[in-house]
Amino acid sequence: xxxxxxxxxxxxxxxxxxxxxxxxxxxxxxxxxxxxxxxxxxxxxxxxxxxxxxxxxxxxxxxxxxxxxxxxxxxxxxxxxxxxxxxxxxxxxxxxxxxxxxxxxxxxxxxxxxxxxxxxxxxxxxxxxxxxxxxxxxxxxxxxxxxxxxxxxxxxxxxxxxxxxxxxxxxxxxxxxxxxxxxxxxxxxxxxxxxxxxxxxxxxxxxxxxxxxxxxxxxxxxxxxxxxxxxxxxxxxxxxxxxxxxxxxxxxxxxxxxxxxxxxxxxxxxxxxxxxxxxxxxxxxxxxxxxxxxxxxxxxxxxxxxxxxxxxxxxxxxxxxxxxxxxxxxxxxxxxxxxxxxxxxxxxxxxxxxxx
Amino acid sequence: xxxxxxxxxxxxxxxxxxxxxxxxxxxxxxxxxxxxxxxxxxxxxxxxxxxxxxxxxxxxxxxxxxxxxxxxxxxxxxxxxxxxxxxxxxxxxxxxxxxxxxxxxxxxxxxxxxxxxxxxxxxxxxxxxxxxxxxxxxxxxxxxxxxxxxxxxxxxxxxxxxxxxxxxxxxxxxxxxxxxxxxxxxxxxxxxxxxxxxxxxxxxxxxxxxxxxxxxxxxxxxxxxxxxxxxxxxxxxxxxxxxxxxxxxxxxxxxxxxxxxxxxxxxxxxxxxxxxxxxxxxxxxxxxxxxxxxxxxxxxxxxxxxxxxxxxxxxxxx
Numbered sequence: 001x002x003x004x005x006x007x008x009x010x011x012x013x014x015x016x017x018x019x020x021x022x023x024x025x026x027x028x029x030x031x032x033x034x035x036x037x038x039x040x041x042x043x044x045x046x047x048x049x050x051x052x053x054x055x056x057x058x059x060x061x062x063x064x065x066x067x068x069x070x071x072x073x074x075x076x077x078x079x080x081x082x083x084x085x086x087x088x089x090x091x092x093x094x095x096x097x098x099x100x101x102x103x104x105x106x107x108x109x110x111x112x113x114x115x116x117x118x119x120x121x122x123x124x125x126x127x128x129x130x131x132x133x134x135x136x137x138x139x140x141x142x143x144x145x146x147x148x149x150x151x152x153x154x155x156x157x158x159x160x161x162x163x164x165x166x167x168x169x170x171x172x173x174x175x176x177x178x179x180x181x182x183x184x185x186x187x188x189x190x191x192x193x194x195x196x197x198x199x200x201x202x203x204x205x206x207x208x209x210x211x212x213x214x215x216x217x218x219x220x221x222x223x224x225x226x227x228x229x230x231x232x233x234x235x236x237x238x239x240x241x242x243x244x245x246x247x248x249x250x251x252x253x254x255x256x257x258x259x260x261x262x263x264x265x266x267x268x269x270x271x272x273x274x275x276x277x278x279x280x281x282x283x284x285x286x287x288x289x290x291x292x293x294x295x296x297x298x299x300x301x302x303x304x305x306x307x308x309x310x311x312x313x314x315x316x317x318x319x320x321x322x323x324x325x326x327x328x329x330x331x332x333x334x335x336x337x338x339x340x341x342x343x344x345x346x347x348x349x350x351x352x353x354x355x356x
Numbered sequence: 357x358x359x360x361x362x363x364x365x366x367x368x369x370x371x372x373x374x375x376x377x378x379x380x381x382x383x384x385x386x387x388x389x390x391x392x393x394x395x396x397x398x399x400x401x402x403x404x405x406x407x408x409x410x411x412x413x414x415x416x417x418x419x420x421x422x423x424x425x426x427x428x429x430x431x432x433x434x435x436x437x438x439x440x441x442x443x444x445x446x447x448x449x450x451x452x453x454x455x456x457x458x459x460x461x462x463x464x465x466x467x468x469x470x471x472x473x474x475x476x477x478x479x480x481x482x483x484x485x486x487x488x489x490x491x492x493x494x495x496x497x498x499x500x501x502x503x504x505x506x507x508x509x510x511x512x513x514x515x516x517x518x519x520x521x522x523x524x525x526x527x528x529x530x531x532x533x534x535x536x537x538x539x540x541x542x543x544x545x546x547x548x549x550x551x552x553x554x555x556x557x558x559x560x561x562x563x564x565x566x567x568x569x570x571x572x573x574x575x576x577x578x579x580x581x582x583x584x585x586x587x588x589x590x591x592x593x594x595x596x597x598x599x600x601x602x603x604x605x606x607x608x609x610x611x612x613x614x615x616x617x618x619x620x621x622x623x624x625x626x627x628x629x630x631x632x633x634x635x636x637x638x639x640x641x642x643x644x645x646x647x648x649x650x651x652x653x654x655x656x657x658x659x660x661x662x663x664x665x666x667x668x669x670x671x672x673x674x
Contacts, residue, residue, distance in 0.1 A: 033470060081450055139650040142395065142450065143598050146591060147639045147646075154636035162630065279454050316469050321462025325455040329441055332451035 003345065010341045011286065017337070018330035019298075022323045029322065030315055040313035047308035048301055054308065056190025060262065062300030064089075066199045067254020068278025069285060069292045070206045075127075075247030076287060077210065078240045079223040080134060082141045084127040085251040086275020087149035090268060091126055092252025094156040095119045096259040097164060097266035100177050111181045112260055119256035120249045126152060127248020128241060135237050153271050164266060173267030183261045193261040202250065206289040209246070219243045251278065280328055299324065366502035368619060373503070373511060374577070376615030378403070378586075380514040381569030382593020383600065383607035384521050385562045389435075390594075391525065391602055392558030393538035397453035398438050400590025401460035402563050403570030406431045408464050410571040411581040412471055414484040423484060427571045428564055434460075435563020439556040465583055478574075478581040485579035486510055486571075510572035515608070517565065522604040534558045566590065592638075599642040601649055610645075614638040 027041065034040045048058045071085045099115035106114055130145035164174035183193040210216035218239045222229040230236050255274070259266060277299070284295035302320050310317035330336055382399050389396035406427040414423035434456070442452045465475055472480045486509050495505035525531035533554050536544040541551045569589065574581045592614050599613075600606025621634040 029466070033466070081448075133647050133650075137647055137651040137654050139646050140395070140598070143594060144643055144646060146397075147595050147598075147643050150588075150591075150639045151636050151643070154632040154639075158630060158632035161632070276454055276458070279450070280458070283451060316466050316475060318462040318465040318469075321458045322466070325459030325462070328451055328455040328458070329445075329447065332447040332455070333441060333445035335444065335446040338446075 006341070006345055006348065010337060010344075014337055015284070015286070015331055018327045021330055022326040025326050026319055026323045029319055034313060034315050036313060040309050040315045043312045044305040044309040044315075047312070048304040052187065052189055054304065056187055056192045057307070058297075058300050058304040059187075059192045059196060060190070061303050062296045063195050063199045064254050064258055064274060065277060065281050065296035065299055066203065066292055067257070068251055068274045069281030069296050070202060070289055071247045071251030071254065072275075072278040072282035073247075073285070073287050073289050073292065074206065074210070074219070074243055074250060076282065077219045077223045077247075078243045079226065080131065080141050080240060082127075082130050082145035082244065083149060083275055084130060084145045084244065084248050085278045086271055086273070087145075087152035088123040088127050088248040088251040089255040089274040089278075090149075090271050091152050091156055092119045092123045092255030093259055093266060093268055093272075094160060094255075095122050095252070096256030097174050097177060098159060100181050100259070101164060101175050107178070108180045111178065112183065115181070115260075116253065116256055119252050123252025123255075124245040124249035126252075127244050131240055131244040135240055149271060149275070157269075160266065160268075166265070169265075171265065171267075173265035176264050177259060177266075179264075181260055183257075185261070191262050195257045195261065198257065199254075200293070202253070203289055203292055206250070206292075210289055215239070215242060251275065280324055283328055283331055366499045368623070369503045370507075371619045371622075372612065372615050373507060375618050376612045377508070377511045377514045378569040378572050378577075378589050379592055379596055379611035379614050380518065380608055381565050381572065382590050383596035383611045384517055384593075384604060385565035385569065385590075386594045386597035387521065387600070387602060387604060387607050388525075388534065388558050388565065389562035390597060391538045392534045392555045393541060394439070394442065394555060394559060394562075395449055395453075395594070396435075396438065396559065396562050397450070397591070397594065398434065398456045398460075399562070399566045399569075399593050400586050400588060401457045402431050402434045402566035403573065403586045403590050404464055404584075405434060405460050406567035406570035407574035407585065408468060408478075408581050411478050411481075411483040411574045412467070414575070415478070415481040416471075418484070420484045420486070423575070424486075424571065427575075428567045431563040431565075431567020431570070432560045433563070435559040435561070435566070436556055438563075439559035443552055443555050468581070468583065476583055483579055483581070484575065486576045508572065508576040510568065510576040513568065514572075517568070518604045518608045521565075525604065530554075530557070566593075569593070595639065595642045599645045610642065613641065 026044075030040050030044070031037045048054050068085050068089055071088070075082055075085060096115050096119050099118045100111055103111060103114065129148055130139075130141045133139045133144060134141035160174065166173060166175045169175075183195055185191070185193050186196060208216075210220065218229065218234050219242065221232075221234060222236055222239050222243075226236055229239070251274075255272070281292060281295045281299055284298065285291035302323055306317040306320035306323075309315050309319075382403065385399045385402075386396055409430045410423045410427035413426045414420055417423070438452055438456055441447045441455075442449055468478060469475050472478055474480050488506055488508050489512060491501075491505045495501040523531075525535065533544070533549055534557075537549065537551045537554045537558075544554075545551055570586065573585050573589075578585075593611070596610035596614055597607045599610040600608070617634055617638040621631040624634055625631045
């Protein structure tokens with residue numbers, strides 16, 4: 001077994017172990033907290049599959065996670081880690097609502113497309129500031145992006161409360177989005193719509209971009225070794241900006257697509273926390289776009305299960321956050337199992353030497 | 357002129373100080389961690405956890421001191437826990453932060469639900485609070501007394517802590533060690549320091565200050581715990597510290613700026629103004645502040661290099 005194969009095996013084992021540990025922690029908590037632990041466990045583990053509507057919920061919860069996960073994959077690929085996904089997701093939702101409500105001369109699906117193009121461009125541009133000042137002046141990209149998310153939120157909230165707020169409606173939120181711009185429903189009886197297909201296509205597109213194009217390769221090279229990338233003549237500045245633009249655009253795209261079909265009105269009164277969720281999805285997928293579907297599905301599954309458990313038993317749905325946290329801690333911990341990996345590597349190398 | 361009348365009063369300045377108190381604690385918390393080379397983004401959740409601990413312990417034991425001590429212990433433990441995963445387990449700083457924040461936001465609700473049967477607030481149980489303090493002589497001075505006296509004890513502690521932290525960072529061996537480790541971990545190691553230990557101590561201290569900020573919210577400002585009551589104050593603390601450039605006094609001033617914007621926002625809201633613009637100002641100001649600072653630092657570095665090159669060329673020429 002070569003070193004590369006060994007690393008891959010350990011990466012899989014580590015992810016699997018982290019999930020197992022997290023689930024065990026969750027079971028222990030349920031056993032301690034609940035008066036009827038078996039029913040709670042049943043609702044948690046199998047609940048999402050008991051009806052079409054619940055499977056629909058599972059898929060609905062998964063779709064936005066796919067977008068934010070992909071967003072973080074690209075945002076973090078250059079090694080400069082920013083939080084722009086959070087602000088962009090919010091702003092994407094807002095821009096989609098703004099465009100589809102205010103643009104009155106386009107109708108139907110072409111309005112959807114126009115709005116989403118606007119979302120892509122605006123969110124991509126909004127994500128750039130932290131990266132530009134980082135590259136130009138060496139400021140901390142993470143802190144600036146964290147702060148700029150709040151700026152984005154307040155700009156968005158200003159637009160929302162001054163131009164979109166529907167005061168006449170009883171439900172607080174924006175004016176309703178035009179119904180003819182909604183995406184067609186795929187599974188009757190649920191809210192699963194064409195967004196699912198777009199999300200799957202997006203995974204393929206991001207994978208293709210990152211692994212099969214010159215630009216994607218440059219981004220990954222900068223992430224591996226920026227000095228090397230500079231030496232072989234890659235324009236590091238442009239590459240970082242490009243990654244940030246695409247990552248922000250994808251995150252915003254996810255927020256925007258949520259508006260067409262799932263929410264009849266825009267009603268986000270705070271940042272959505274989806275940017276942080278995206279970090280979790282991407283970490284679980286080892287920052288590889290091809291695994292995003294599985295990690296998003298897994299997170300969507302535990303969330304839907306926790307929701308159902310919350311409604312049908314005495315365990316609070318917040319347990320899902322503890323599961324996620326434990327998982328991320330163990331997957332992210334580079335020293336977790338490192339000693340064992342080293343021992344196995346030494347053993348294999350010794351064996352190989354003997355045979356040689 | 358309703359707005360101006362509302363702003364230029366002693367009461368308003370009193371409000372600024374009140375609103376800034378948790379921000380000062382949060383910025384000091386961020387300062388110590390960042391000086392040791394760790395961007396602590398778990399301050400917000402540490403505050404929340406300590407706030408809950410203080411309320412629950414005081415409600416179930418009836419002892420204020422026990423509540424304060426256990427709140428602080430929880431804060432310190434959370435700081436060291438972050439340190440353990442970030443430094444000993446070699447986990448990325450952001451990931452550790454995300455995990456701990458997620459964990460706390462979930463755990464807080466579950467614990468609250470288990471003890472009070474309510475998922476939103478602790479209003480079902482009676483918790484204790486830290487009282488306010490009238491300062492004997494100052495409270496009789498006309499305007500100054502109105503501004504400075506009658507604050508919660510936590511508020512006075514906050515300003516005291518600014519001095520303590522300044523003293524710690526610049527006049528004590530531990531502060532020097534923290535700064536040395538933060539600036540160059542390897543260099544500190546080469547002279548026999550143990551960076552891991554010092555970083556853990558710094559994160560413990562960071563957690564301690566965050567816990568004070570959290571307990572001010574649930575035991576000083578109000579006497580109830582509400583889920584999400586920190587409302588990102590921990591992150592604002594990180595911003596205030598970044599704007600203060602790692603100096604405790606700077607961090608305090610930046611916290612007061614954030615507090616002022618918050619207070620002005622409240623006044624504008626009463627006068628049915630859009631608060632969003634006002635609320636965004638501190639963030640915009642601190643972003644600009646950080647950019648200007650690092651641009652100046654970069655310029656300094658470059659001019660130093662240029663001078664060195666010029667000198668070298670001169671020497672060669674001779």
